[in-house]
Amino acid sequence: MMAQKWDDLAKRTLSALAMAAVGVVAVWLGGIWFAALAALACGVMLWELARMLSPTQTHLALTLAALGGGAVLLGRVLPGSLGYVGVAGPAMVGAALLMREKAVFAVYGVAITVAACGLVDFRVTHGAVWLVWLVLVVIATDVFGYFAGRMFGGPKFWPRISPKKTWAGTVAGWVAAGVIGVLFLTFTNAGRDLPWISMLLSLASQMGDIAESAIKRRAGVKDSSSLLPGHGGLLDRFDGLLGASLFMLLVAQLVYVPEVRF
Template identity: 70%
Template sequence: MSAKGPWHDLSLRLASGVGMAALGLGAVWAGGPWFAALAATVCGLMLWELARMVAPERALEAVIVGLSGAAAVLVGRALPDAVALVPIAVPAILGAVLLRRERAIFAAFALAIVAASYGLTGFRDVHGVVWLIWLVLVVIATDVSGYFAGRFIGGPKFWPRVSPKKTWAGTLGGWFAAVLIGLIFLTFTNAGRDLPWISMALSLASQMGDIAESAVKRRMGVKDSSGLLPGHGGLFDRFDGLLGAALFMLLVAQLVYVPEVRF
């Protein structure tokens, strides 16, 4: 019988989570080459993890795909937006050719990862730091509140076939926390009054990113995307929510006007 309780991993998760949050928020605040370097590094590592999940026997090919993803973000930033679509698509195509397994799944997720990484660097340049801090805090609040609500309250599962651990309590807890983040940002920015419910929609997108990655892991028969992060598994395990939220935010930014948010 295991002596591990439901909170056995909490201290390790908190320590590594705080470290990741500090590094990420610091790079977001610095912007420019610092944020671009972080986005490229995270993109490359997530693609490496994805390739290792899809085809674990192809270690060298996974490294090549990861490096191509990091390069795509940096090269794309040096090109006009229309031309940048070419390097953004390269890792997905390259991985589908080299890995030879689960090509559609790999290509779809690889394209999403590279597009989000590239898109966030451009979004930071155009719209400034506040929206990205809001994005990161909504994702963190969703994850942390969902973790505690799920552990304390439990109850019915949200989507047991895909994500057996996610409960409705955790899902709703994440939405509530996201609304609070939106309300807090209303107090010191000129964001519109729709921000709380948009924050909740962003929280849902974050949760869908988590569920999508869980579906891939279940299909591939793995527990974690890698062991890079103590207590968390891999980068893909931690940034799946941010991936979903970032894609949602970038899509909305293409459809509606995003005002400059001032303190």
């Protein structure tokens, strides 16, 4: 029984390390490298979403993937707010042509494309450090939540939607995110509010996970796809990053975000 609890650990760890390495390098390089990664991720996630919601429309899923990736790259080329011109395009096309769950695709599809375009613009405007912080908070939330949930078990956080997520894992994710915030205070000029902001970001990441779990339950599938060994699909791994990114982008519209330097 104990071995079964951890039977997916090796696959999860290797896949997570590979994705984290690619993501951090692309974030640090910025420019076309980060835009290309964001476009690819956006396209794959839209493909997975369409396949989950309407599995027989395979050609449409590929079309929506291409439109999503194109919208992100277009956003990098067009100046200022014009970069968001095509952000709703893939979601609206999907809502018009999918045979099932049109509203779900429209809402979640917009969220995916907005997050991808927004992160590319955020990297240009505010630099790499904030995005490295974002990625590390999401990873810490996921990893520590996974271990605490498996080790301690206990009451479920939201059993109707995500039966594996426990309160122990949820709180462990908040604590781990707060620690990431404290660590960033030691070698950057970020403000002292960063630890509790990191914990809010962790909560947003967990809500992103919950939202994707709800869609999978609605679609009657276990994973968004089988692209990643031990992880399922890209949406299964990036759902938390999606929630956290949208929260960070929203906050950036409401308050001043200072440039953070080492």
